[in-house]
Amino acid sequence: MPELLLIHGTCHGAWCFDRLLPELTTRGIPARAIDLPGRDGSTTTLDDYAQAILQAASSGTILVGHSAGGYAITAAAEAGPSRFTGLIYLCAYLPAPGRSLADMRRAGPSQPLLPAIRMAGDRQSFTIDPALAPKAFYQDCPPDLAQWATDRLCPQPVPPQQTPLWPHVAETLPRRYIVCDHDQTIPPEYQRQMAACLPETSRHALPSGHSPFLSMPDQLADLLARLRESILT
Numbered sequence: 001m002p003e004l005l006l007i008h009g010t011c012h013g014a015w016c017f018d019r020l021l022p023e024l025t026t027r028g029i030p031a032r033a034i035d036l037p038g039r040d041g042s043t044t045t046l047d048d049y050a051q052a053i054l055q056a057a058s059s060g061t062i063l064v065g066h067s068a069g070g071y072a073i074t075a076a077a078e079a080g081p082s083r084f085t086g087l088i089y090l091c092a093y094l095p096a097p098g099r100s101l102a103d104m105r106r107a108g109p110s111q112p113l114l115p116a117i118r119m120a121g122d123r124q125s126f127t128i129d130p131a132l133a134p135k136a137f138y139q140d141c142p143p144d145l146a147q148w149a150t151d152r153l154c155p156q157p158v159p160p161q162q163t164p165l166w167p168h169v170a171e172t173l174p175r176r177y178i179v180c181d182h183d184q185t186i187p188p189e190y191q192r193q194m195a196a197c198l199p200e201t202s203r204h205a206l207p208s209g210h211s212p213f214l215s216m217p218d219q220l221a222d223l224l225a226r227l228r229e230s231i232l233t
Contacts, residue, residue: 001030002030002060002061002062002085002228002232003029003030003031003032003058003060003061003062004024004029004030004031004032004061004062004063004064004088004224004228005031005032005033005034005053005056005057005061005062005063005064006020006021006031006032006033006034006064006066006213007033007034007036007053007063007064007065007066007069007072007073008033008035008036008066008067008069009065009066009067009068009069009092010067010068010113010128010156010161011127011128011153011154011155011156012066012067012152012153012154013035013036013039013152013154014033014034014035015152016033016066016149016152016211016213016214017033017213019213019214019217020213020217020220020221021033022217023217023218023220023221024221024224024225026221027221027222027225029221029224029225029228032056034052034053034056036049036052036053036069036072037049037052038125038155038156038157038160039154039155040154040155041120041124041125041154041155041157042157043124043157043159044157044159044160045159045160045163046071046072046075046159046160046163046165047075047079048160049071049072049075049076049160050072050075050076050078050079050080051079053072053073053075053076054076054079054080054083057076057080057083057084058083059083060083060084060085061083061084061085062084062085062086062087062088062228062231063076063077063084063086063087063088064088064090064224065087065088065089065090065092066090066091066092066213067090067091067092067093067185067186067210068092068093068101068156068160068161069090069092070089070092070093070094070095071093071095071101071160071161071163071165072160073087073089073092074087074094074095074165074167074170075165077167077169077170077173078165078167078168078169078170081169081170081172081173084173085173085174085231085232086173086174086175086176086231087170087173087174087175087176088175088176088177088178088224088227088228088231089175089176089177089178089195090178090180090212090213090220091178091179091180091183091185091186091191091210091212092177092186093105093186093194094177094194094195094197095165095167096194097165097166097167098164098165098166099164099165100161100162100163100164100165101160101161101162101163102161102162103164104194105161108186108187108190109187109189109190110187112136112184112185112186112187113128113136113185115129115132116128116129116132116133116135116136117129120155123158124157124158124159125155125156125157125158126155126156126158127153127154127155127156128150128153130150130151130153133146133149133150133153134146134147134150135184136184136185137149137150137185137210137211138150138209138210138211138214138215139182139183139184139185139209139210140182140208140209140215141209141211141214141215145214145215149211149214174202174230174231175198175202176198176202176203176204176227176230176231177191177194177195177198177202177203177204178204178205178206178220178223178227179191179192179195179203179204179205179206180205180206180208180209180210180212181205181206181207181208182207182208182209183208183209183210184209184210185209185210186210204223204227206219206220206223208220
């Protein structure tokens with residue numbers, strides 16, 4: 001049975017899906033989450049992300065990429081499209097040809113995350129200011145849950161976010177996009193702009209902030225179940 005492989009975004013890890021995975025299990029949906037490489041701040045490339053996903057994925061996997069994870073799942077699909085059945089972008093960057101994630105972030109109508117970024121001295125990684133993380137990532141989460149998540153944030157390697165993609169074969173796979181209507185990290189209007197290249201029936205929304213896997217895991221699981229079914233039928 002094709003599983004969902006959940007891919008985290010900037011400064012996060014597989015832990016961020018801890019509340020979502022049980023909800024998917026109760027719905028009979030096989031799902032896993034993995035850590036992308038470089039969470040210790042070590043030198044890492046976008047291709048390293050792609051290879052880590054390919055190594056973890058079984059045949060027929062549907063990839064779910066959150067936020068910056070949109071680039072990781074697209075890179076993996078470019079590297080091994082036959083491994084995957086479809087791609088789901090969760091308030092994620094949907095790569096435009098020849099543009100890096102950093103390019104796309106700068107092209108957005110605003111830069112809500114920028115004030116929270118703390119660049120390392122060698123400019124090869126950055127972290128998120130813990131005092132600003134709840135506003136940056138967890139806008140609609142209870143304070144204790146936002147603190148739990150903030151305590152688990154890690155360094156983010158810069159090179160994967162500065163590497164452009166030219167998607168070709170990834171675009172031949174079924175793709176779905178979930179806009180988070182109250183997101184204060186990636187502006188919802190920008191999410192809709194990125195998703196506009198997909199058919200209207202492939203565009204969906206949640207009334208959530210940037211981290212629905214924490215704030216509304218039950219509603220997200222319901223939507224992922226429907227999107228998975230739409231990809232498989």
